[in-house]
Amino acid sequence: MSESKINLVGQTRDELAATVVGLGEKAFRAKQLWHWIYYRGETDFTKMTTLAKSFRETLAGSCEIRRPETVTAQLSTDGTRKWLLRGKDGNEFESVYIPEEDRGALCVSSQVGCTLTCAFCHTGTQKLVRNLSAAEIVGQIMVARDTYAEWPSPPEGRMLTNIVMMGMGEPLYNYDAVAKALTIAMDGEGLAMSRRRITLSTSGVVPMIERVGEELGVGLAISLHATNNELRDVLVPINKKYPIDELLAACRAYPGSSNARRITFEYVMLKGINDSPADARALIKLLHGIHAKVNLIPFNKWPGSDYECSEPETIEKFADLLNNAGYSSPVRTPRGRDIMAACGQLKSASERERGQRVLLDASSVV
Ligand code: SAH
Numbered sequence: 493m494s495e496s497k498i499n500l501v502g503q504t505r506d507e508l509a510a511t512v513v514g515l516g517e518k519a520f521r522a523k524q525l526w527h528w529i530y531y532r533g534e535t536d537f538t539k540m541t542t543l544a545k546s547f548r549e550t551l552a553g554s555c556e557i558r559r560p561e562t563v564t565a566q567l568s569t570d571g572t573r574k575w576l577l578r579g580k581d582g583n584e585f586e587s588v589y590i591p592e593e594d595r596g597a598l599c600v601s602s603q604v605g606c607t608l609t610c611a612f613c614h615t616g617t618q619k620l621v622r623n624l625s626a627a628e629i630v631g632q633i634m635v636a637r638d639t640y641a642e643w644p645s646p647p648e649g650r651m652l653t654n655i656v657m658m659g660m661g662e663p664l665y666n667y668d669a670v671a672k673a674l675t676i677a678m679d680g681e682g683l684a685m686s687r688r689r690i691t692l693s694t695s696g697v698v699p700m701i702e703r704v705g706e707e708l709g710v711g712l713a714i715s716l717h718a719t720n721n722e723l724r725d726v727l728v729p730i731n732k733k734y735p736i737d738e739l740l741a742a743c744r745a746y747p748g749s750s751n752a753r754r755i756t757f758e759y760v761m762l763k764g765i766n767d768s769p770a771d772a773r774a775l776i777k778l779l780h781g782i783h784a785k786v787n788l789i790p791f792n793k794w795p796g797s798d799y800e801c802s803e804p805e806t807i808e809k810f811a812d813l814l815n816n817a818g819y820s821s822p823v824r825t826p827r828g829r830d831i832m833a834a835c836g837q838l839k840s841a842s843e844r845e846r847g848q849r850v851l852l853d854a855s856s857v858v
């Protein structure tokens with residue numbers, strides 16, 4: 493029965509070797525198994541022809557190679573794809589694939605919901621249900637590879653080239669599982685995602701930032717969104733615990749940051765809230781001495797949000813000020829808005845449906 497089987501996805505190399513030994517085989521067989529799971533994307537043990545038939549049968553009897561179940565997959569008119577995935581316990585989470593001309597990024601979730609309550613974020617209105625496991629995190633990448641038939645991944649012209657930990661949840665509140673999943677994703681004999689093509693975004697869990705640089709070496713993105721503590725306390729409430737100066741000190745000390753590897757500062761453009769030229773100048777001052785670039789994100793509306801997106805001219809002016817001060821500041825084109833896949837719009841459909849059901853119930857009473 494599937495419940496009692498060991499899921500091999502999400503196990504580190506050492507854990508996989510221990511599993512193999514536990515099944516009575518030599519540890520080095522784990523290397524071959526790893527290749528089948530993460531290089532070839534194979535899910536059927538009987539097809540693993542480099543392994544002895546008897547071992548394949550043992551594996552099939554006690555183990556499985558399982559991705560999260562796909563509940564729905566939606567395709568936006570702009571090519572963005574969103575998967576609603578389900579864990580074994582029925583909890584749901586989302587991943588989004590964003591194609592660009594010469595590359596494609598997968599936006600990966602780390603939690604079901606989020607404990608933090610950033611004022612402008614849809615995910616923040618869903619309370620934390622639980623952390624995702626390493627299997628569920630790396631499984632999101634495998635689901636995308638399945639969809640785009642990239643097993644083994646082609647050396648040129650891959651659809652899936654980049655990973656951004658920017659989906660549901662705060663990755664640094666689920667560090668162990670995230671670190672495990674990314675270590676698996678970066679393994680050169682498997683999914684082989686380069687750390688240079690992985691970015692982890694945090695709302696500012698200061699004590700964990702150094703470990704991200706030291707242990708993972710991936711790119712860092714900071715959800716800054718405000719230039720003074722008074723406003724950031726409201727927009728990104730974790731600021732009350734780790735205020736701006738502490739956050740920026742952690743960025744200055746980020747291992748591996750350089751001009752070639754700049755830290756990204758995400759800044760959501762909220763009309764009349766944080767989008768004035770004075771805000772842009774304050775931002776320039778704050779970033780002084782940091783190898784930084786700024787990602788300006790037009791606010792994506794969701795049902796029930798009070799904020800408005802800044803006018804295009806306001807965003808342009810803001811970007812010009814930053815660019816003129818030497819900070820590359822692209823404006824992120826909203827993607828997949830039609831399927832609620834854009835930044836900050838993710839929230840499990842089950843939660844949304846529950847909300848809608850409440851509304852329907854209420855209206856039927858009236
Ligand atoms: N929890 C992490 C990872 C999520 S990343 C973090 O906060 O960094 C998602 C990015 O989109 C964050 O920068 C987040 O602040 C931003 N975001 C959230 N809601 C948004 C919205 N409605 N419109 C635009 N960006 C939003």
Ligand code: SF4
Pocket residue numbers: 606607608609610613614615616617659660661662695715
């Ligand atoms: Fe959580 Fe990030 Fe949304 Fe804030 S922006 S509520 S940290 S997912």
